[in-house]
Amino acid sequence: MTTAELLAALDRRQMPALARAISLVENRRPGAEALLSALHPRVGRAHRIGVTGPPGGGKSTLTERLVQHYRRRDRSVAVVAVDPTSPFTGGALLGDRIRMESVSLDPNVYIRSMATRGEMGGLAMATREVGDVLDAFGFDRIIIETVGVGQSELTVAATADTAVLVLVPESGDGVQVLKAGVMEIADIYAINKADRPGADRLRNEIEVMLGIRRGNAYLHVGAHHGPRTAEEPTRSPASPPARRQRDGAARWEPPCLLLAALKDDGVAELVDAIERHAADLAASGELGRRRQARMLRHTREVVDRALRQMVWEDAAGEATLQRGVERLAAGTASPYDLAREILAGLRKEMGNGHA
Amino acid sequence: MTTAELLAALDRRQMPALARAISLVENRRPGAEALLSALHPRVGRAHRIGVTGPPGGGKSTLTERLVQHYRRRDRSVAVVAVDPTSPFTGGALLGDRIRMESVSLDPNVYIRSMATRGEMGGLAMATREVGDVLDAFGFDRIIIETVGVGQSELTVAATADTAVLVLVPESGDGVQVLKAGVMEIADIYAINKADRPGADRLRNEIEVMLGIRRGNAYLHVGAHHGPRTAEEPTRSPASPPARRQRDGAARWEPPCLLLAALKDDGVAELVDAIERHAADLAASGELGRRRQARMLRHTREVVDRALRQMVWEDAAGEATLQRGVERLAAGTASPYDLAREILAGLRKEMGNGHA
Numbered sequence: 001m002t003t004a005e006l007l008a009a010l011d012r013r014q015m016p017a018l019a020r021a022i023s024l025v026e027n028r029r030p031g032a033e034a035l036l037s038a039l040h041p042r043v044g045r046a047h048r049i050g051v052t053g054p055p056g057g058g059k060s061t062l063t064e065r066l067v068q069h070y071r072r073r074d075r076s077v078a079v080v081a082v083d084p085t086s087p088f089t090g091g092a093l094l095g096d097r098i099r100m101e102s103v104s105l106d107p108n109v110y111i112r113s114m115a116t117r118g119e120m121g122g123l124a125m126a127t128r129e130v131g132d133v134l135d136a137f138g139f140d141r142i143i144i145e146t147v148g149v150g151q152s153e154l155t156v157a158a159t160a161d162t163a164v165l166v167l168v169p170e171s172g173d174g175v176q177v178l179k180a181g182v183m184e185i186a187d188i189y190a191i192n193k194a195d196r197p198g199a200d201r202l203r204n205e206i207e208v209m210l211g212i213r214r215g216n217a218y219l220h221v222g223a224h225h226g227p228r229t230a231e232e233p234t235r236s237p238a239s240p241p242a243r244r245q246r247d248g249a250a251r252w253e254p255p256c257l258l259l260a261a262l263k264d265d266g267v268a269e270l271v272d273a274i275e276r277h278a279a280d281l282a283a284s285g286e287l288g289r290r291r292q293a294r295m296l297r298h299t300r301e302v303v304d305r306a307l308r309q310m311v312w313e314d315a316a317g318e319a320t321l322q323r324g325v326e327r328l329a330a331g332t333a334s335p336y337d338l339a340r341e342i343l344a345g346l347r348k349e350m351g352n353g354h355a
Numbered sequence: 356m357t358t359a360e361l362l363a364a365l366d367r368r369q370m371p372a373l374a375r376a377i378s379l380v381e382n383r384r385p386g387a388e389a390l391l392s393a394l395h396p397r398v399g400r401a402h403r404i405g406v407t408g409p410p411g412g413g414k415s416t417l418t419e420r421l422v423q424h425y426r427r428r429d430r431s432v433a434v435v436a437v438d439p440t441s442p443f444t445g446g447a448l449l450g451d452r453i454r455m456e457s458v459s460l461d462p463n464v465y466i467r468s469m470a471t472r473g474e475m476g477g478l479a480m481a482t483r484e485v486g487d488v489l490d491a492f493g494f495d496r497i498i499i500e501t502v503g504v505g506q507s508e509l510t511v512a513a514t515a516d517t518a519v520l521v522l523v524p525e526s527g528d529g530v531q532v533l534k535a536g537v538m539e540i541a542d543i544y545a546i547n548k549a550d551r552p553g554a555d556r557l558r559n560e561i562e563v564m565l566g567i568r569r570g571n572a573y574l575h576v577g578a579h580h581g582p583r584t585a586e587e588p589t590r591s592p593a594s595p596p597a598r599r600q601r602d603g604a605a606r607w608e609p610p611c612l613l614l615a616a617l618k619d620d621g622v623a624e625l626v627d628a629i630e631r632h633a634a635d636l637a638a639s640g641e642l643g644r645r646r647q648a649r650m651l652r653h654t655r656e657v658v659d660r661a662l663r664q665m666v667w668e669d670a671a672g673e674a675t676l677q678r679g680v681e682r683l684a685a686g687t688a689s690p691y692d693l694a695r696e697i698l699a700g701l702r703k704e705m706g707n708g709h710a
Binding site: 331337 | 389391399643646647653654655659661663667672676679680683684686688689690691692693694697705706
């Protein structure tokens, strides 16, 4: 099937064509970039929701609920489930997908698991590209579910427009261990299994943390507001949920919601919060800014990926490196000498017009 | 000062030349790679010790003690203190260094802080290169101290021959949150402030975890051992500290030591364990394998860094990218189109022999 034929089949919204396009992109087979390039003008209508958090937070149950709620609101939904932490959880993810059977037969729902292979940067990139295919295909909402709270998962979560961090009451002690970057990435905090003890305490901790952050932020954003003191409440009861910044745009204040996905308690409110965030992003112009930054980053990564392919494979850099191992060990060549040889190989390859 | 002059001054073991060489390398100034390349044949005599762990573990006190103990054993020591988590801790690190005053006037001790700047990959690379300069200068032991337990700190810790993970009794709850990769990287576990409650419990948890890992490992290494059951003790009292693998080489079993660095309790035992690990690595051939793998990785990173410099700066890729922003947003050019233009710029630059 040529790229043109595949594009035509995607236009007719044929599900087998979608599966084929995603495989093409995920496995980086020839034609993947041509397809993505052709789809580019259609990308940008879907809202992408990242669902991230430590293992055991009930994220896949929550994702299934989100899908059900979106379907009731007549939105089509695609789910991309990513497990960057382990190459061995294929079974677990499959199990999760089976648990999603309530929605898996709906033609307006598409569920896809992505396995880890190779380095993480590549997975985040592939997730973004698979999201682009689903977006261009016409899904209204795309949920990107990742397990874990490390740098890798954050990189994947950063491919979304709205990041939801899912915690459980037991995460309380862990929150202090989480690096600041993990907590800051979230647009919405969701404490799942909130019918267990400790949910209120965790919410309180998160809100204190957010209050401190906001206090600090004001020092930079508008010094005429004056620094906020620790005693001042972070939000007076009468104030609206979003404050106005100096440029008049609303500033999103991440809400912290309590829910119990298994019982479907609080999930509708989470969907409301996501939709409010989507509207807020669009109204403030932040959506455009985020997507532009994402496209620039993606372009940089496409270039870097192509260069790596050129130097290590096309120009046989890996072979040159392996041939140099003994000289490196003997001290007769330095890593810098070997690097020069590898780059000379690339220069020759590019000069021949092969790369 | 030319590279040759700097090399001659390093040969005469002049401290100002060392400081100058490190600055050159850390700031990637012209001549840095030529210097490192010239030093390469002298690299490989020092043993590098990574000291990593969550904040508040007393790592800098422990590092100071390690330096004192090594000086008593007549070893020269260099310390590279890295804080990847924050660009704002220059003061804190400086404070730590002042606390090290007991050793800072000793001419056989060299202490250097490295600040975060730019992306983490770059910091790990620079740490490795600064380690190479100190190694070539003739220090017997190089201690690389990093704060934190994220992927970034692990990348820095991976530049060492022996990785020491420093925990405190209060880390107990956090250990479960730590990703498996963090716990696995350590060659030695050190529970500092072990005079506080909870130290034995934490050691027990770590040993259970290591026992399970070993049990799993045996399933792969030698199936004829049979799977280990949960009830079986991880080590019988009479068994030696290192088991024999099928190939006859000793397999290092990471010890878990209790200590109180402030009181200098247990630090000598930690130094003994580090030296035992160094001897073990050398005897099993693992030291050579680790260092070879590190040199290969370093060569790859030197190539990738040079390519990024060529494409984004020399060939004005960043300018091409910024000029394309509007076409990207309008959908008239895809990231893949723009990437092609940027790569064409590189090809031209390389063809001209400029890059």
